[in-house]
Amino acid sequence: MDPYASARDELQKLVSSPTVGSGANEDTTRLQLIDALLFNCLGWNTQDATTEDHHNGSYVDYIVGKPAAQFIVEAKREGIPFTLPAGITGRHAVSVPTLMEDKSTAAAIHQVLGYCQERGVPVGIISNGHQLAAFFASRQDGVPPLKGEALVFSSLQEMYDDFNMLWGYLSKPAVSTKNLQRYLIGRKSRALAPEKLANSISHYPGFRKRSELETDLKMLGQLFIQDLEQEEQISDDFVKDCYCASGALSQYSMLSREVLRARYASAAAAVAGGIEKASTKKGVNPKLTADMVTAALSRRPIILLGDVGVGKSMFLRHLIRVDAKDVLKNSLILYVNFLREPVFVDDLPMYITERMSDQLESDHGIDVHDRSFVKAVYNKEINKFKRTIFGDESDPDEYKKQERLMLAGHLSKEFEHLRRSLEHIRATSGRSPLVILDNIDQRPPEFQESIFETAHSIADSWPGTVFVAIRPSTFFQSRSRGALAAYQTRMFTIEPARTDQVIMKRLDYARAKVVESGAAGVFPQNLSIDDADLVAYLNALIKAFKYDDELKSLIDNMSAGNTRDALMFLFTFIGSGYVSTQRVLDVANAGRVYTVPMHEFIRAIVFGDYDYFSPEASAVCNIFDITTNDGREHFLLPNILAHSQRVAESAGSEGLVSAASIYSFGQSVGFSQEQVGAQLDRAVKNNLLVFSGSVDGGSYRPTSVGSYLHRKLATSFSYVDAMIVDTPIVDPSVRRNIRDVHSIKERIQRAKHFQAYLDKQWEIFDPSRDEIPFRWDEVSAQLTTDIEAAEFKADAATQKRNESATNFWK
Numbered sequence: 001m002d003p004y005a006s007a008r009d010e011l012q013k014l015v016s017s018p019t020v021g022s023g024a025n026e027d028t029t030r031l032q033l034i035d036a037l038l039f040n041c042l043g044w045n046t047q048d049a050t051t052e053d054h055h056n057g058s059y060v061d062y063i064v065g066k067p068a069a070q071f072i073v074e075a076k077r078e079g080i081p082f083t084l085p086a087g088i089t090g091r092h093a094v095s096v097p098t099l100m101e102d103k104s105t106a107a108a109i110h111q112v113l114g115y116c117q118e119r120g121v122p123v124g125i126i127s128n129g130h131q132l133a134a135f136f137a138s139r140q141d142g143v144p145p146l147k148g149e150a151l152v153f154s155s156l157q158e159m160y161d162d163f164n165m166l167w168g169y170l171s172k173p174a175v176s177t178k179n180l181q182r183y184l185i186g187r188k189s190r191a192l193a194p195e196k197l198a199n200s201i202s203h204y205p206g207f208r209k210r211s212e213l214e215t216d217l218k219m220l221g222q223l224f225i226q227d228l229e230q231e232e233q234i235s236d237d238f239v240k241d242c243y244c245a246s247g248a249l250s251q252y253s254m255l256s257r258e259v260l261r262a263r264y265a266s267a268a269a270a271v272a273g274g275i276e277k278a279s280t281k282k283g284v285n286p287k288l289t290a291d292m293v294t295a296a297l298s299r300r301p302i303i304l305l306g307d308v309g310v311g312k313s314m315f316l317r318h319l320i321r322v323d324a325k326d327v328l329k330n331s332l333i334l335y336v337n338f339l340r341e342p343v344f345v346d347d348l349p350m351y352i353t354e355r356m357s358d359q360l361e362s363d364h365g366i367d368v369h370d371r372s373f374v375k376a377v378y379n380k381e382i383n384k385f386k387r388t389i390f391g392d393e394s395d396p397d398e399y400k401k402q403e404r405l406m407l408a409g410h411l412s413k414e415f416e417h418l419r420r421s422l423e424h425i426r427a428t429s430g431r432s433p434l435v436i437l438d439n440i441d442q443r444p445p446e447f448q449e450s451i452f453e454t455a456h457s458i459a460d461s462w463p464g465t466v467f468v469a470i471r472p473s474t475f476f477q478s479r480s481r482g483a484l485a486a487y488q489t490r491m492f493t494i495e496p497a498r499t500d501q502v503i504m505k506r507l508d509y510a511r512a513k514v515v516e517s518g519a520a521g522v523f524p525q526n527l528s529i530d531d532a533d534l535v536a537y538l539n540a541l542i543k544a545f546k547y548d549d550e551l552k553s554l555i556d557n558m559s560a561g562n563t564r565d566a567l568m569f570l571f572t573f574i575g576s577g578y579v580s581t582q583r584v585l586d587v588a589n590a591g592r593v594y595t596v597p598m599h600e601f602i603r604a605i606v607f608g609d610y611d612y613f614s615p616e617a618s619a620v621c622n623i624f625d626i627t628t629n630d631g632r633e634h635f636l637l638p639n640i641l642a643h644s645q646r647v648a649e650s651a652g653s654e655g656l657v658s659a660a661s662i663y664s665f666g667q668s669v670g671f672s673q674e675q676v677g678a679q680l681d682r683a684v685k686n687n688l689l690v691f692s693g694s695v696d697g698g699s700y701r702p703t704s705v706g707s708y709l710h711r712k713l714a715t716s717f718s719y720v721d722a723m724i725v726d727t728p729i730v731d732p733s734v735r736r737n738i739r740d741v742h743s744i745k746e747r748i749q750r751a752k753h754f755q756a757y758l759d760k761q762w763e764i765f766d767p768s769r770d771e772i773p774f775r776w777d778e779v780s781a782q783l784t785t786d787i788e789a790a791e792f793k794a795d796a797a798t799q800k801r802n803e804s805a806t807n808f809w810k
Helices: 003-015 026-041 103-119 156-161 163-170 172-176 179-185 212-224 236-242 257-269 286-298 312-323 348-364 371-377 379-386 396-412 414-429 445-461 472-481 499-520 531-547 549-559 563-573 581-589 598-607 631-648 659-668 673-685 704-711 717-726 744-764 776-809
Strands: 049-055 058-064 071-075 093-095 123-127 132-136 149-153 302-305 331-337 432-438 465-470 490-493 689-692 699-702
Touching (some): 003 026, 003 163, 026 058, 026 071, 058 103, 103 132, 149 163, 163 179, 212 499, 236 312, 302 312, 312 432, 312 465, 348 414, 371 396, 432 445, 445 465, 499 531, 499 549, 531 549, 549 563, 549 598, 549 704, 563 598, 598 717, 631 744, 659 673, 673 689, 744 776
Parallel strands (some): 071 123, 302 465
Antiparallel strands (some): 049 058, 132 149
């Protein structure tokens, strides 16, 4: 049955329910009537609603909708203390002032109106279980909420008779399409934003051409630099030379240290005994190496908690090969890397068993299916078998047949057979397994939970120690209602290493390998760049990351502690079509080391492989993009980011900002819920904010990416210049002057026009209000300075070219 018909049938049952008309108290009304209406008759799930939400000393009966709350329901005693005025039966559009002629109804409306405005929720509903009234508590059309209209149903029977209207305005699908807004306010949502300049460029986004030199450099960068730790076979030298200890808080992050620390503090509070750091200033935490021994006795896995790209894989390799090499000298390392495993696995325990059986044979020379090995494992069973009726050796052929059948039965239980094999290995050689399930954070949350359950089964029944690496978001979700909730776990955090140190070590390692390959005569031949050129290029990068704090800050903040992303930014720069490789080599040939300009790195990261900025392909977000024909919205996303950071850095926030707080802020400065929701979606998609559903109603955690964008990149000519093609211009007179241009002088003039346009929209935004945390006027002043600097350099370059041309003809 379709959801509509099923919901209507449920409402018919409710109409016939003996609870209707019983004068039930408020709690009973909520449980028996309103719960049934919401969850059985209107298509909402219990997960969509928060009940008895506490805020500023008040409790709200229902907040419905996640992550963005859609409406609040205030439940009252059935029939008392409010009633709908007589004579409105059959009328569904009733003015709020008419409803408020009844004092108890007026009190209920005022109550839910206050709840909605405190929390930034657009719709308020009052209901006593068999009557309801829904009205807009937050409007942007100049009409006060108490002067508008309400959607009213006078009885459950009326809801059933006009179910198409009830479903069409208050069901989950209807609320998502804003049907109630159109019905009550009598207008459509705000007009969409005008087209972007990109829409008029026929070859957008285009591909940036590279010279032969840059193409060869890109290939060599991939060979010597790009994320070598993902290779199957990694040398001990790479692990020793490129590993950076985690745990040092970034000195370049634009987030406060309190917010950075709070990333794992809430996880520690949720675990009995807290969570230890895997690394200390003196190296690996001694408690971790001690737990590697005792974990087998406690029969529980060791959890390594860390965000994606934080360096969990590198930490594990360094732990095994360097830090705990002596402790693990008699261990059998069994490593399953889920970054490289098939996407779909039907039987996870069986799959892990097969992978580990293969590794025992390939890495340790132990074939768990070898005939002699199998007989040794099941020696006790064979001796017991000999005493059974099938163990008569008077008929050797029959005995061997029956023995094979008995052993085949044991081998068919592959998970148990591997366990028995490992027990036998430990008993005969003293070698215990160290099982590592790595990169499971690359998989969906449900798959991660399945892996953890399998890991716990292995730790509980196998000899040895089990490591599982998961991300904090999975921990919170699973701890509250998933696999982790059922187990006591031992946890260690892997915190980000400093990205500048990671890059420096990788560049030093790459340079050493280039020198080594050149000396050995194995450097790739027939390229436009040789080993000496590549060393000169790497020297320029090493110099940049050693001395340029601005560059370190860019990479550190835009990667947000993800070393994998930091290395990808480095790789994006190497061989980029926005960087003149020949100029780097010319400077080297002159006996100097090239100084990498900041704007070259920004352009390489922003544009990537394309001629124009493409939001789908770029690692950088356009914070000026808008969803409606409202020029003030250019400043909404940066203000959301600034507000979130301000709240997150306040005392007691644990680095989290409630969704309600953000919606309330957005609406308080004049934006609709739709505008706020759309910008929040963009923020999460681009890692400017991280959404967490672990707190009722949802919450957001600011990232250094969002902070750097609105505080630093927004002041950069290179960034603003790139964003212009992707930003809708609501003023037609300005839009006509924003064209596709290419020369540096034309781009500078276009940026000035764009800046003036934003300045004008900022004046409309009413910048005098103190509650606005992002100040475009201050950002614009810094942008002016950067545009002037770009203009000065462009003029100087033009003058130099003219002088060179003049000297050439003399």
